[in-house]
Amino acid sequence: DWGQLIALSRNWLLGVPVDPFAYWYTYTYPGIFIFMFVLGWNLLGDAFRDILDPTLRRR
Structure with a gap:
């Protein structure tokens, strides 16, 4: 885990x-x-939201 590496590096x-x-x-x-x-x-x-959200397709 990257979070564990950061926690261990605190020491x-x-x-x-x-x-x-x-x-x-x-x-x-x-x-x-x-x-x-x-x-x-x-x-x-964000890309999935842009593709799948029909309210963003209105112009």
Whole structure:
């Protein structure tokens, strides 16, 4: 799970007092993947709504 990876990376982020951004990749990549996944489903849902909603076809 990408959410679990972000939750586990919180320990890495807060556990390194010298440089908290030394392990930036542990939360950046899962966050980007979650963002792209949600964006993809939203775009797909909007496309289905545009195709199937008859009230949008009136001009």
